[in-house]
Amino acid sequence: MCLALPCRIVELLPGEQARIEMAGVGKEVSLALVDDVAVGDYVLVHVGYALTRLDPEEAEKTLALFAELGEVALLETDAGCA
Amino acid sequence: MKFIDEFRDGGLASGLAAAIRLAAKRTRDYHFMEFCGGHTHAIARYGVSDLLPPNVRMIHGPGCPVCVLPVGRIDMAIRLVREAGVTLCSYGDPLRVPASGGLSLLKAKAGLGRNGGVRGDIRMIYSSADALRLAQREPERQVVFFAIGFETTTPPTAVVIKQAQALGLKNFSVLCCHVLTPSAIASILESPAVRQWGSVPLDGFIGPAHVSTIIGSRPYEFFAEEYRKPVVIAGFEPLDVMQAILMLITQVNDGRAVVENEFARAVTREGNRKAQQLVAEVFELRRSFAWRGLGELPYSALRIRGCFADFDAERRFAVDYQAVADHPACECGAVLRGVKRPQDCRIFGSACTPENPVGSCMVSSEGACAAHYSFGRFGEVAVAK
Amino acid sequence: MSAQRKGYVRPLDLRHGRVDMTHGSGGRAMAQLIDELFASRLGNNYLGQGNDAAVLPMPPGRLVMSTDAHVVSPLFFPGGDIGCLSVHGTINDVAVMGATPLYLAAGFILEEGFPLGDLARLVDSMAHAASAAEVPLVTGDTKVVQQGKGDGVYITTTGVGVVAEGADWSGNRARPGDRIIVSGGIGEHGMAIMAQRESIGFAANIVSDSAALHRLIAAMRASGAEIHALRDPTRGGVATTLNEIARQSGVGMMLQESALPIQPAVAAACEFLGLDPLYVANEGKLLAIVAPADAERLLVAMRAHPLGRHAAIVGSVHEDARHFVQMTTTLGGRRIVDWLTGDQLPRIC
Numbered sequence: 001m002c003l004a005l006p007c008r009i010v011e012l013l014p015g016e017q018a019r020i021e022m023a024g025v026g027k028e029v030s031l032a033l034v035d036d037v038a039v040g041d042y043v044l045v046h047v048g049y050a051l052t053r054l055d056p057e058e059a060e061k062t063l064a065l066f067a068e069l070g071e072v073a074l075l076e077t078d079a080g081c082a
Numbered sequence: 083m084k085f086i087d088e089f090r091d092g093g094l095a096s097g098l099a100a101a102i103r104l105a106a107k108r109t110r111d112y113h114f115m116e117f118c119g120g121h122t123h124a125i126a127r128y129g130v131s132d133l134l135p136p137n138v139r140m141i142h143g144p145g146c147p148v149c150v151l152p153v154g155r156i157d158m159a160i161r162l163v164r165e166a167g168v169t170l171c172s173y174g175d176p177l178r179v180p181a182s183g184g185l186s187l188l189k190a191k192a193g194l195g196r197n198g199g200v201r202g203d204i205r206m207i208y209s210s211a212d213a214l215r216l217a218q219r220e221p222e223r224q225v226v227f228f229a230i231g232f233e234t235t236t237p238p239t240a241v242v243i244k245q246a247q248a249l250g251l252k253n254f255s256v257l258c259c260h261v262l263t264p265s266a267i268a269s270i271l272e273s274p275a276v277r278q279w280g281s282v283p284l285d286g287f288i289g290p291a292h293v294s295t296i297i298g299s300r301p302y303e304f305f306a307e308e309y310r311k312p313v314v315i316a317g318f319e320p321l322d323v324m325q326a327i328l329m330l331i332t333q334v335n336d337g338r339a340v341v342e343n344e345f346a347r348a349v350t351r352e353g354n355r356k357a358q359q360l361v362a363e364v365f366e367l368r369r370s371f372a373w374r375g376l377g378e379l380p381y382s383a384l385r386i387r388g389c390f391a392d393f394d395a396e397r398r399f400a401v402d403y404q405a406v407a408d409h410p411a412c413e414c415g416a417v418l419r420g421v422k423r424p425q426d427c428r429i430f431g432s433a434c435t436p437e438n439p440v441g442s443c444m445v446s447s448e449g450a451c452a453a454h455y456s457f458g459r460f461g462e463v464a465v466a467k
Numbered sequence: 468m469s470a471q472r473k474g475y476v477r478p479l480d481l482r483h484g485r486v487d488m489t490h491g492s493g494g495r496a497m498a499q500l501i502d503e504l505f506a507s508r509l510g511n512n513y514l515g516q517g518n519d520a521a522v523l524p525m526p527p528g529r530l531v532m533s534t535d536a537h538v539v540s541p542l543f544f545p546g547g548d549i550g551c552l553s554v555h556g557t558i559n560d561v562a563v564m565g566a567t568p569l570y571l572a573a574g575f576i577l578e579e580g581f582p583l584g585d586l587a588r589l590v591d592s593m594a595h596a597a598s599a600a601e602v603p604l605v606t607g608d609t610k611v612v613q614q615g616k617g618d619g620v621y622i623t624t625t626g627v628g629v630v631a632e633g634a635d636w637s638g639n640r641a642r643p644g645d646r647i648i649v650s651g652g653i654g655e656h657g658m659a660i661m662a663q664r665e666s667i668g669f670a671a672n673i674v675s676d677s678a679a680l681h682r683l684i685a686a687m688r689a690s691g692a693e694i695h696a697l698r699d700p701t702r703g704g705v706a707t708t709l710n711e712i713a714r715q716s717g718v719g720m721m722l723q724e725s726a727l728p729i730q731p732a733v734a735a736a737c738e739f740l741g742l743d744p745l746y747v748a749n750e751g752k753l754l755a756i757v758a759p760a761d762a763e764r765l766l767v768a769m770r771a772h773p774l775g776r777h778a779a780i781v782g783s784v785h786e787d788a789r790h791f792v793q794m795t796t797t798l799g800g801r802r803i804v805d806w807l808t809g810d811q812l813p814r815i816c
Contacts, residue, residue, distance in 0.1 A: 003120070003741045003814060004234065004292045004318075006085035023083045023735035027669040030211060032241045033357045042085060044295060044348055047173070048209030049238045052295045052354055054085060058347040063088055066321055069328065070097015077100045083735055092725070095798045129800020174812035208740075208813060320798050436808040447814070457802040 004046035006054050009039050020045060085347070089319030090128070098324040099133040105331045112138045113283050114330050115420050117267060118290035119146030119448030120318050126457035128320040138327065141420035142443075142450030144266050145290055147231045147259075148175045149442040149449040150373045150418075153406040155259050156181040159228050160190045162257065163202035166399045170204045170257075171213035172228040177206060179445050180438075182406055210242040217246070217254035226395045227256045234292040236260045236384065237357040240364040243386065243393050255395040258386050261371065263293050264301050265382030269373075270419050271309050284420060286330040288323065289315035291345055298353025302341045310339045317345040364390055372405055374442040375414035412441035417450050424451040431455060479503050484583040491577070491611025504587055505607060508594045513570075513605035521605035523570060526629045533560035534625040542589065542619050545659050546675030549622055550589035551596035552750060555679045556701070557626035558600055562681035563697045563753065565636045565688065566628035571597060573624050574608040578617030589620065600679040602626070640695040641716035645784040646762035650683065650753040650769055651676070651777040652728045653705050657747035658736045661813075669739060671732050678751030683774045687753075690768035692761035698754050706745040706804045708754050709792045719787020722794040722804065726781045740813035745804055747811070756784065 007020035007027070016031045020043065030049045037043060043050035106112060116122055122142045125131060131140060144150050156179055162168050170187070177188045185193075191204040207213055213227040229239040239256060246254045267287065289302055294315045302313040312333035316326035326344045333339065343349050364387060371383030386394040395401075408414065412434070413427035424430050424443065434440035436452050443451035476499060489496035506514045513521040537553040547555075554571060561568045573593070577586070597604050659675040680699065687694065696716070700708035705727075713720050729744055737744045751774065757765050762780055769775030782794075792804040 004295075005738055006083075008084070022739070024732035025669050025671040025735040025739060027739070030238075030241065033237050033354060033360070035356055044292065046234055046292060047238050048211050049241070051234065051237075051292060051357070052348055055347045059085055059088075062322075062325075062344070062347060063094070066094045066098060066325060069101045069325075070094055073101035073104050074097055076104055083731070083738065086738070090797055092797050092799050099799075127802060128796045128798040129802045130798065132800035133798065173814070175814045177812060206812065447808075456805045456808070 004044045006042050007045045089321045114286050115141045115143045116288040117143040117145040122453050123448045126453040144418040146448040148446040152372045152374045167202045168224045168226045171207045210238045214242045229256050230259045233296045240360040255393050255398045257395040260384045286312040288326045289313045291318045294349045296354050299343050299351050306339050312339045314342045375418045409440045414441035414443045417443050424454040481584045486577045486581040508590045509604050511603040528629040528631050531564045531566035531628045537622045547677040550592035552677050553622045553624040554596040555677050557624040558679045559699045561626045561628040562684045566630035568602045568628040571604045571626050572606045576621040577611045579614040581619050636697045638712045638715040641756045641784050643786045644759050645756045647782040648755045650775045652730045654733045654744035654747035656750040658733050676751035683772045686772050692765035693758035696756040700749050703807050704746040713790045718784050720792045722782035724797045728777045728779050
């Protein structure tokens, strides 16, 4: 339900703020809800606040899983139709 | 857009659709509820249902904080503006929700200035920080932040309340309408009213994405164990939803009922401890809270703690909550619990449309009825070539 | 009678001066405003005559006339301002009928207190837009309202043009089988405006696409393609315009989401605010409904023009008694692209 977007941190600012960027759109957001984020990290941003850091490795694993499950299923489907 | 586009890929979608088709046993139906309005929106917006086999059906849950916001609470906000002359700062979502007397926040705004001496205002903001900044910039303006939302949106409210206290602001307060996800899930699974409609034919839940980044996956374990229903937490992109459906089908087939996390890139079992602690510091549970369409639910909502009473609009201003009954023909209660579909409601699409919403499910674009009306009602019409 | 020096008229103070009620009263102050600020900038023979109306030659063909009120806020935004927006908008409304735009008229409602310097900038912008388009502003009017009763300035523009016999592009002529072409990236104007709104506050290099489209349209006509309908999707976006045409013509439409041209920054800005780019305003784009056999030919003609570089075929028309506009999503599913409900508001949910 809550619109939150993965954004890249481009600059850390004083007062627990950061400048983020997403596909050419820049914004200043609050880091008051997260710890230990660095420039280059991706965070989920909701109503002007970073909620959590995104884990790029987990993202890769998830996508790889989609691809694998899909391939297997499509092969099986083709085999079934053959 | 990184972490977004990859999770909308049509090629991967075909693969997952094939996997779902293979996994779903032809001999039975599967009914899954996506709790979250964002998931409802994603399913409708991308036409995910078209990629599912006919025996896998998605039921839209009540996870839209705007949809479940009772009319009485919006009436309170309007009264604050008109009677106490405050500047109400609100997110965009609730501005059009119909309140009592043919009003909404937007309509009330249009009528301001013809109100005798009292000069209130209503402003749309994107972040709680905007409301705080306004109060800081204009000390003579009485600012009230209309705080709605589930657990994702609550920590940003906690932050500004603490900041307001640190700054010693005298002109800032919050009208707190934050609600809790597990309570809503519980009410779906167990309530006296369910007996009226029969037990809910639900085989599992798709758990909210961003709420879970805050509360973690742990709170759902109770539901999985107690009610023997699998829960899969899913990200908001359509591929996430499809993968979660596949995982739910697999659990059902295996006779398992556990919590699984598809949104591993953002959700952990423990969640965001820092945010949780901030919320616990500023808020406490209300014994009971009225939800539109679901009635009074115990321990389902938050109020501001006594130590931050200075920033509680309900304490600062003499404004009470007055309950407003739902329209008699409105079937939102049944729709929210997944017992009826939008098109089963007598007034769906006729008296009740997105332009003139009667009940909560039509009010926000993520409500089950609004989503079906806006994106899906063509389903009943064949397209001639 | 004592000798008097030729009257010295203090020039308008463009740096610090503001519009006041005398500028609308019909007296000397108003005459000076019109002379120094409007006529001198918009400079053409018609305005120079100083009459309340322009007497214009009657060209052969049929007369096309259109009028528009402009209330955009903020008045100045990346890629334009209310001045050039009004010129472009009315030129386009005339041109999409297949007409050659000939003349413009403009009425200004000025709010007391509006800085003269800003007004001069706006009029310069209009002058520039009109001369670049070769469509002169031949007559105008100014009124002043009390402070608090305006938003700086409102502008109404009226345009006339001429269309030859037989060139009938109309919203009720879309037929099953027709192709739908959009002339370029969607949602740019609306998001450029949004990015300026203080409470939303994001920095994006999104520039309004405000432009006069009459030359692109002339190129499209010259291609010989059988165009059935042409419209510029302004408020309410592509979705609203297509729904209008679908209803007028009594047909349905099917779009391909993957074919919609959109700048990455516009897509990202929409994501941030929870807005659907199909409903976001454009000010320099065209939607063309064209007979299927001529779609490619029209596309080539459009892409050859700078304002149509990113033109794309985005869907087709079919029979549908319900007049739905539908879309095949990037995922392969289907959804309705419905009429807009109220105003699109940014959402958190």
